Amino acid sequence: MSDPLLRTDSVTKRFGKLTAVSDVSLSIPEGGISSIIGPNGAGKTTLFNLFTGKHAPTEGSIEFRGEEIGGLSPHEIVSRGIVRSYQITNFFSELSALENVRLATQADRTGFGPDDFLRHHASLSDAADEAEAVLDRVGLLDVADQTAANLAYGQRRHLEIGIALATDPDLLLMDEPTAGMGPEQTNATVSLIEDIAEDATVVLIEHDMDIVMNISERIAVMNKGELIARGTPAEISENEAVQRAYLGGE
Amino acid sequence: MSLLDAFDPRETGSSTDGILSNRGRFGILALIAALAVLGPVASAVRPFWLYLLIQILVFALLALSLDFVFGYAGLLSFGHAAMFGTGGYAAALLITHVTANALVVLPAAVLTGVVVAAFIGWFSVRARGIYFAMLTLAFAQIFYVIAFADLPSTLLGVETVTGGDNGIVGLATLETFGLLDLSDRMNYYFLTLGLVALSLLSIVRLANSPFGRVLQGVRENEDRMAFIGYDVRRYKVIGFAISGGFAGLAGGLYVPFQSLAQPQLLNWTLSGELVVMLLLGGLGTLWGPMLGAGVVVLLEEQLSGFAAWEVILGSVFVVVVIFAPRGIAGALVSLWEDPEDAIGNVRDALANYREKVMK
């Protein structure tokens, strides 16, 4: 097996007395779609927060392309190519869809040089072109000028993904991208995810087992902060520990 | 902490688009031209009015500098008096001990504002919302006490540096290698007007730069900005420092004009008054707060003759907050867009108020 893209080694996160993530070691190879599943409160979102720098791990290490990233600040992690999208829509609600995405495409073109203070933002035309291309990809080009807050639910969720995509990530972490969607919207989102996975590695947190089983190459199962199983969809569906976590006990 | 997250000015619908349009630019130029004419006219009618105009211009500049971070970037500074006052004290100390040359004094005031703001900002951006506000307030009060108690003189072992609660008095006016006689108040007016106009144009330019767009994104959703790759803290500190430079310039213009630097320039009551100017004028619009500054200065000047002027001033704020939350700018814009609806709007606002109070 080649070197993994992302690897955690005994990563643990505690909030006071609560252990949200406990001794998780997993590796995600480059390319394709991996999923993390588990009941609510299993620590999936906390794991994402550790990968993206929202929290620093209490113990253990997180390596991306062989380089330690645990405890770096969010923007440093983004510049290395890891980006996440959110379960709840978390964008710039007063700005238009295009401006939302353009803030993201502008990110690696903006620094603290004289130009960044003096020229007009519209002169960053390649950032704008790129933003339009992203909107096209997530199917929002026709509502580019609408204020984000006024978009329909499904459109907002796609804008959410679009913002993440616009930073041109190598690893895209998606937190329940299909939550709350009807069947049609869900299908559109699933094909969007598959399209994204053509040129980036995707890690999904997802509750819909049909989607997970259909599109994931690998699945990791978490329960109560711990990693309880790893494997292909076929292996996971046969796994007894997984069935216990989902059906028995609680 | 949703309560504190709510503590940002996004709902005021502030966008600079209004002043970026050609019409907006034309409006600004027309206003500057009008002010250039107004100065001599006012002075001819009553010399005191020119004094008031200069005062208004200086506070308009200060309000503008605050709006750039407060309304535009969502940084709730309750300590902008710190940059205004230190800029002013820097000017006073230079004039007393070194030179009164405007080409030295004014840049030094700007630089002082930038340095003080960078210092306060670097510490304060760790906290957010109202906590950020309280940190900036605390740092500003520390500067106030330093000036009031004349700590530098104790530390340096000299008789006086800041002049304590009396301040530094009897300052010579600025000079410019004899090019412009600034003891003539009219010339001082034009100098101030020119610098305020230049500052306004620079801040509009900044607001529209890629940097300004990032600040706007920070105001809207600072977490998400970090998670698409921006070093949010650094943007905030730099934005705050830039704003501090303009506040320092305002202080540098104000002190030689009054020929007095006193601790009141650093006091939190001034910072509070500034916030009032912003909200009264219309947060995040840049031009609204400048108008707000004019209104507050005029109100204070006009009402100070009355016995109960504070009561009137306070009541005006209360009424504006309840009935015209988007400030003067908001009221003007809706009047401009739909003049016939003005009476209806007033009626709606009253009905709305009655309903809420009777709940």
Add this chain to the structure above:
Amino acid sequence: MFVEFSSVLRATMLGVQLGMTLALVAAGLTLIFGMLDVINFAHGSLYMMGAYLGVTVSAQFGSFWLALLIAPLAVGVIGAVIEVFGLRALYGRNPLYHILLTFGLAVMIQGLVVEIWGGQSLRIEAPASLAGTVQIGPVEYPVYWLFVLAVSTLLIAAVWLMIDRSDLGILMRASAHDTEMVDALGIDVSKVFTGVFVFGAVLAGVAGVLLGASRSVNPGMGFGVIIETFVIVVIGGLGSFKGAVYAALAVGLVTAYGALIAPSVTDIFLFTMMAVVLMIRPNGLFGATEAA
């Protein structure tokens, strides 16, 4: 610099007393924030109104005790007016407007005070039964100050118990976190809001009367105390009653010790303390931290 033991002891007692009285003001401010999400800039003015009404009542009827009873209740009425006719119109709007509204009110009240009572310093006459001093170890301490300490401490303890134990306290905590839930229980939230605001105003009024007989009563005292109280509430964590009490004690002690070492710059100690606390804990000592 050599400071005598007796002055340190005296400063400690003074600091605790000041801290407990400030806690009365701070408790109202922090409860109002916790419940109503309002930063009440006029809270210092309510404290000031307590002191001035205390001056008038005690002069009129010659009784400090009557003043201690009537003035806080009158301040409560003023609080009710502010909440019902001012703040209610602003709920649901950006909390920044609450600050502006209450700032305007504070300016207004200061103007009114100058109109009615004039600009000079006044004083509430402390009752004769509390005159004189007692010897506590090496310190000669005024009886009145002990009385202030006792009353403030008892009130704070009572409020603490109420918030911690009673149904009303639970209700208050519930509506701070979930107004919808309280609504669903069939409780009138707007009455709870008014009640909390009035309660905070009464506490501030009591503090005004108590300190009005030991500190001077002047039109600047409202703005003066609001800064002190903001420092307390921010250090303690906005909305936290427990935090406000601890922070008030700390502020009282720092003020008292500061006055021993360098009287002209006590404020610097206070603000530095606040800055350091916020640098380490950006939401104050007991402030809610971001949910994971």
